[in-house]
Amino acid sequence: MKKSKRVKPLNDVLSYFMRKRLKKEYENLKGEVAMHLHKLEKIWLTFGIGILIVFLIIVGVGAFAMGHKPASSIKTIDPEKVTETAPFDNPGLIHIEGNKYEVNLVAEAFAYTPSTIEIPKGAEVTFNVVTKDVVHGFAIAGTNVNMMVEPGYISTYTQTFSKTGEFLVLCNEYCGVGHHLMMSKVEVTE
Amino acid sequence: MANSVVRIDKRDGKLAMAHFYVAFAALFIGGLAGLLQTLVRSGKYTLPAGIGYYQLLTVHGVLLGLVLTTFFIIGFLFSSLSKTAGTLSSKRRLAGWIGFWTMAIGTTSTATTILLGEASVLYTFYAPLQAHPFFYIGLALVVVGSWISGFAMFTHFGQWKKQNPGQVTPLLSFMAIMTMILWLVATLGVAASVLIQFIPWSFGWIETIDVLITRTLFWYFGHPLVYFWLLPAYMAWYVIIPKIIGGKIFSDALARLSFVLFLLFSIPVGFHHQLTEPGIDPNWKYLQVVLTFMVIIPSLMTAFSLFATFELYGRSKGAKGLFGWFRMLPWGDARFLAPFIGMLFFIPGGAGGIINASFQMNQVIHNTIWVTGHFHLTVAATVILTFFGIAYWLIPHLTGRVMTKAMNRLAVIQTIVWTIGMTFMSAAMHFAGLLGAPRRSAFSTYGDSAQAMEWVPYQIAQAIGGSILFIGIILIVIIFINLAFFAPKGETEFPVGEVSEEAEKTPMLLENWKLWVGVLLVLIFIAYSIPFVDMIQNAPPGAKPFKHIL
Numbered sequence: 001m002k003k004s005k006r007v008k009p010l011n012d013v014l015s016y017f018m019r020k021r022l023k024k025e026y027e028n029l030k031g032e033v034a035m036h037l038h039k040l041e042k043i044w045l046t047f048g049i050g051i052l053i054v055f056l057i058i059v060g061v062g063a064f065a066m067g068h069k070p071a072s073s074i075k076t077i078d079p080e081k082v083t084e085t086a087p088f089d090n091p092g093l094i095h096i097e098g099n100k101y102e103v104n105l106v107a108e109a110f111a112y113t114p115s116t117i118e119i120p121k122g123a124e125v126t127f128n129v130v131t132k133d134v135v136h137g138f139a140i141a142g143t144n145v146n147m148m149v150e151p152g153y154i155s156t157y158t159q160t161f162s163k164t165g166e167f168l169v170l171c172n173e174y175c176g177v178g179h180h181l182m183m184s185k186v187e188v189t190e
Numbered sequence: 191m192a193n194s195v196v197r198i199d200k201r202d203g204k205l206a207m208a209h210f211y212v213a214f215a216a217l218f219i220g221g222l223a224g225l226l227q228t229l230v231r232s233g234k235y236t237l238p239a240g241i242g243y244y245q246l247l248t249v250h251g252v253l254l255g256l257v258l259t260t261f262f263i264i265g266f267l268f269s270s271l272s273k274t275a276g277t278l279s280s281k282r283r284l285a286g287w288i289g290f291w292t293m294a295i296g297t298t299s300t301a302t303t304i305l306l307g308e309a310s311v312l313y314t315f316y317a318p319l320q321a322h323p324f325f326y327i328g329l330a331l332v333v334v335g336s337w338i339s340g341f342a343m344f345t346h347f348g349q350w351k352k353q354n355p356g357q358v359t360p361l362l363s364f365m366a367i368m369t370m371i372l373w374l375v376a377t378l379g380v381a382a383s384v385l386i387q388f389i390p391w392s393f394g395w396i397e398t399i400d401v402l403i404t405r406t407l408f409w410y411f412g413h414p415l416v417y418f419w420l421l422p423a424y425m426a427w428y429v430i431i432p433k434i435i436g437g438k439i440f441s442d443a444l445a446r447l448s449f450v451l452f453l454l455f456s457i458p459v460g461f462h463h464q465l466t467e468p469g470i471d472p473n474w475k476y477l478q479v480v481l482t483f484m485v486i487i488p489s490l491m492t493a494f495s496l497f498a499t500f501e502l503y504g505r506s507k508g509a510k511g512l513f514g515w516f517r518m519l520p521w522g523d524a525r526f527l528a529p530f531i532g533m534l535f536f537i538p539g540g541a542g543g544i545i546n547a548s549f550q551m552n553q554v555i556h557n558t559i560w561v562t563g564h565f566h567l568t569v570a571a572t573v574i575l576t577f578f579g580i581a582y583w584l585i586p587h588l589t590g591r592v593m594t595k596a597m598n599r600l601a602v603i604q605t606i607v608w609t610i611g612m613t614f615m616s617a618a619m620h621f622a623g624l625l626g627a628p629r630r631s632a633f634s635t636y637g638d639s640a641q642a643m644e645w646v647p648y649q650i651a652q653a654i655g656g657s658i659l660f661i662g663i664i665l666i667v668i669i670f671i672n673l674a675f676f677a678p679k680g681e682t683e684f685p686v687g688e689v690s691e692e693a694e695k696t697p698m699l700l701e702n703w704k705l706w707v708g709v710l711l712v713l714i715f716i717a718y719s720i721p722f723v724d725m726i727q728n729a730p731p732g733a734k735p736f737k738h739i740l
Contacts (some may be wrong), residue, residue, distance in 0.1 A: 041494050045239075049488040056480055059549050063476060068550045070465045072472040076730035109739045134319050134736050135401065137557045141626030141641045146466055146553045150401050151318060152730025153468035168639040172557035172628035174312055174320065176739030177244065180634035 071147035071157040079151035082106060082132045093117055101125045107149050108132040110178035112169060116185045119161055123188075126158045137173030140186055148173060161188045198684065202272040203588035205286045207674070209265030210585065212294060213258050214670045220253030221663035228615065228656030243632040244310040244740070251313030252304065255415075257297050260332065262577055263422045264289070264339050267366040269584060270425065271343055273684050274360035275350040282342040296331025299324045310740045312630065314408060315388070317399045320735035323392040325398045332404050333377045340370045358696045359662050361442055362429050362686060368449045369421040371703075375710065376414035376457055383407035391735065398732025402469045402725050409460035410718070416429070417456035417485075419569055421449065423576035425531030426529055427496055430580070433685035437503030440495040441693040446700040448488035448495075454710050455484040458717030462547040466556050469728075474721040475549065481717060482547045489540060496533065502690070524601030525582045525685075531609050532575035539567035542620070557630075560623020563616040563666045571612045575605065578666055583682055585673040592680035597672055604665040611662055617657025622648035 037045070082088050085103040091113050094102045101123045107114045108131065119125055129138045131149045138155060139146040139183045147155045161167075169184035192685065197203070205356055212693065223246045229235040230243055268286060278286065302324065303309040309321035315329075347367045350463075351359060383404050393401045420585055428445045461478035464470060504515020520526045542564040545551055555561060582601055586593050593601075623629070627645040635643040 038441075038498070041444075041491070041498075045487070045490060047686075049487060052483055052486055055544075056483060059243070059477065059479070059551075063549055064473065069472045070550050070553050071466045071468065072474070072475065074471070074728065075468075076728065078731050079733055109736070110633070134733075135316050135405075137628070139557065139626065139628070144553050146556050148464075148467040150405075150468060151733040152401065155468045158382050166624070166640065168636055168641045170626075170628060170636060172631070173316075174244065174247075174319075174630045176736070177242065177310070179244070179737070180628075180631040183636045183639075185639075187232060 038059050047080075069141070071155055073156040075154040075155055075156070076152055077130055077154050079130075079132070082130050087128070088130055093119070103127050104166070105129045106132060107136040107138065107171070107182075109134060109176045110171070110182040112138075112182065112184035114184065116187065117169075118187045118189060121164050121188055121190055122157060122160070122162060124160045126156060129155045134175050135173050136171045136175050136182070139170055139172045141168045141170065143167060146172070161186070164188045164190060197587060197590065197681070198269060198272045199277040201283055202268060202278050202350045204281060205290065206265040206269045206272075207276075207588050208287075208290055208538065209261045209268070210581070210670075210674075212297070213262040213265065216253040216257040216261065216297075216669060218341050218663060218667050220250050220258060221660060222252040223247070223253070224513070225656050225660040225663075228270055228649075228653040229509050231631075231633050232653035232694065233646060233649065234653075242310055244312065244630075245304060245307055247630060248310050248312050249301075249696060254298060255313050256329070256332065259419050259569075259573075260336055261293065263369070263418065264293075266422055266425075266580060266584065267343060267369060268339070269588065269684075270362045270366045271346055272364065274686060275347055275363040276300075278342070278346055279349075279439060285342035289335045289337075289342065292335030292338060293332045294335075296328040296333075299331065300328030303328070307740075314412070316408075317388070317391070317401050317404045318733035318736050319740065320392055320737045321740075325390060326384050326388045326392055329586050330389070333381050333384075336377070337374065340374055343367060343370050354496050358442070358698070359701060361439070361445060362425060364701070365421065365425045365429070365449055368453055369418060369425070371707065372414055372421065372453050372456060375707075375714075376411045376418065379407040379410035380412075380492075382597065386613060398734055400725075400729055401733050402467070402729070403722075405464065405467070406470075406718075406722065406725065409463040410457070412463060413460050413482075414456045416569065417452055417563070419573045421452060422580075423529070423532065423573045424449070424452075424492060426576050427492065427533065427689045430685050431496070431526065431529055432499050432503075432687035434523065434583075435500070435503050435520055437499050437506070437687075438690035439687045439693070440498045440502070440690060441574075442689045443694060443696045443700065444491055444495055446696065448491045449731060450700060450706055451488040451491075451618075452485060453706060455481055455488075457710065458713045459485075459547075460677060461574075461717075462552070465547075465549060465552040467726060469722070470721055474717075478717055479547055479549045481713070483544070486540075486544070494734075498721065522598075522602065524598050524605060525579050528579035528582070528605045528608075529576040531605055532572040532579070535567050535571035535575070535609075535612070539564065539572055555623055557628060559619045559622035559627045559629045562629045563619030563623060566616045566619065570702060571608070571616070575608060578604070578608075581666075581673070583685060585670065586677055586680075586682040587684045589674055589677075590679055590681070591673060591677035592682050593673060593677060597669055597677065601664060601669055604662055604669065607658060607665060608662040611655050611658030611660075613655070615652050615659060617653060618648040618651035622652075 061085055088106050091104045091106050096102055099122055103117055103125055107129055129149045131151050136149040138149050143159055144155055145159045147157050149155045165188055167186040169186055171179060171182035206302055226246055230237060280408045303322040309325035311321045316718045347363055387399050390396045459478050459482040461475045463474055500519060501515045504518035507518045509515035509518050582593055622645045625644055
């Protein structure tokens with residue numbers, strides 16, 4: 001019986017490039033570049049590329065080993081049914097357990113609901129933000145909370161508040177004529 | 191190498207000049223809009239006659255980010271090709287004119303909708319804010335016009351290669367074509383978005399739009415867009431500046447290699463503008479962050495080559511000591527001074543860019559006015575000062591005039607004024623951004639919030655910087671008008687540098703277009719295919735338009 005060949009189009013395309021072209025050309029290029037580089041330029045580039053690699057490793061370790069990634073939620077919501085969908089039908093602060101809290105916010109041109117959020121000091125707060133209309137930028141000045149809010153998605157970020165005081169919540173993505181008036185407040189109390 | 195004093199064909203010169211008229215008109219109007227914005231944001235000034243802040247902001251972004259740059263660059267590329275690959279054929283010149291008029295009609299269409307207040311969506315036109323259909327149609331025409339000119343350039347270059355088989359192509363032409371390939375591949379994304387989504391949606395033929403897809407296609411275009419601005423400046427740095435100072439090009443091969451690397455690593459990187467967005471897996475964002483940082487390599491190469499050129503020249507003039515060559519450079523020549531200061535601005539500009547693209551660090555500055563400060567260093571200082579430096583010899587070369595000593599002195603003053611104004615404005619923007627002040631926002635104290643009040647002094651500093659910059663705009667417009675219409679008749683050199691005798695032969699591999707475009711497409715496929723399919727498959731319900739809030 002004839003063995004049927006498995007079709008792997010991506011592999012075939014790539015291996016075509018690898019075999020017929022890239023490999024040979026890459027070797028050529030490497031040789032050519034090495035030959036053409038001035039000695040001082042080699043030192044300069046080695047140093048520069050070395051720093052670049054160290055830098056990318058630090059960023060990567062911060063992200064993947066220590067969990068410090070930018071907001072990237074993939075949860076979706078029907079943008080026209082925001083106010084009918086729990087928990088956004090009743091936005092505000094919810095105590096989960098211990099020092100863990102959740103705040104559900106609704107953004108619309110040109111306001112956030114709720115317009116004031118009171119949080120106890122030391123709380124670890126997860127912000128879930130949705131928009132009823134256009135794109136907004138949810139940012140809390142003086143903190144790392146800064147994320148895009150787009151129709152159809154629930155944006156999420158967790159932040160611990162270790163200092164008391166009042167923090168300004170603003171919209172930092174243009175959303176229309178009243179964009180600069182769109183705000184809320186986080187009050188961190190003892 | 192063609193004699194650099196010989197004027198390029200007058201008809202080609204006319205085509206290039208047409209582009210420059212539009213570019214400098216856009217510079218003046220866009221610059222005026224910029225001045226008014228900084229004044230509004232100081233909190234001490236209110237706009238007259240019902241002009242909206244965001245309307246002005248749209249004018250500023252569209253005219254300076256899209257119109258000034260695209261027109262200037264196409265004019266410069268046509269001139270460079272005509273100079274180094276020969277006079278255009280009449281068919282290709284006609285294509286250039288058709289491209290020009292298509293772009294001009296597009297600009298008029300877009301500008302009209304903005305002036306009527308029907309398109310205050312800023313130059314990024316993020317859905318579901320919706321502008322008048324003719325805003326999008328105008329933008330599409332600008333892109334299509336640039337493609338027509340681009341194809342004229344490609345065929346012109348192809349003809350040179352056919353007539354000179356086996357020869358290394360002229361460096362300036364090679365770079366012009368690289369720039370245009372980058373533009374073509376990048377604009378495919380935004381063109382698809384505008385033609386398939388925005389135009390039908392703005393006419394009401396389709397009810398909803400996929401917001402994340404449009405944003406992703408925009409930034410697939412938006413980042414290479416900044417390299418489309420930067421590469422012509424690099425052309426001047428690599429090829430023109432060595433000739434102006436009387437030195438040689440350090441290495442033809444390295445110059446080409448850096449352009450190849452810029453082409454490869456400026457497109458599959460758009461996610462670094464979307465780092466804080468929902469709907470994109472963080473692993474894919476990180477992959478594109480890594481690809482983004484690859485452009486640091488050609489940037490380091492460029493810095494090395496340029497300063498090597500400067501040092502070799504200074505030492506050839508007998509400079510002593512470690513930095514003695516620095517004093518030998520022609521500081522009084524505006525053709526050198528303006529681009530050189532542009533290079534210096536690129537050091538903080540590039541460092542800021544590394545911060546912006548650093549994955550989680552992006553949260554600290556995303557959408558703050560820090561970002562505005564950043565791209566005013568890169569585009570509005572580095573690129574534009576280099577473009578001014580190009581204009582100081584290219585305009586008189588094309589119009590058969592010479593720049594007088596007085597005009598050169600004025601251009602030196604212009605450069606200094608620009609440097610001071612930009613330092614003030616951009617530094618103030620960076621600091622305010624670190625404190626959380628948003629970009630793209632009219633003046634607001636957010637109900638006298640203590641945090642927002644801290645931003646106000648920086649905003650006043652921005653207005654001072656903006657006012658100084660506007661003086662710079664007036665000066666450059668005076669110089670442009672003088673060089674185009676009033677300067678004394680005469681011959682001005684089109685400086686094209688020659689390669690140093692010590693430089694090695696250029697490997698033909700660098701001219702293998704099919705290979706480089708192939709590698710580019712593979713990289714784009716790797717960086718975008720899976721997340722893009724993911725976005726489509728897991729898309730939320732589409733978004734209806736919003737117009738009444740503009």
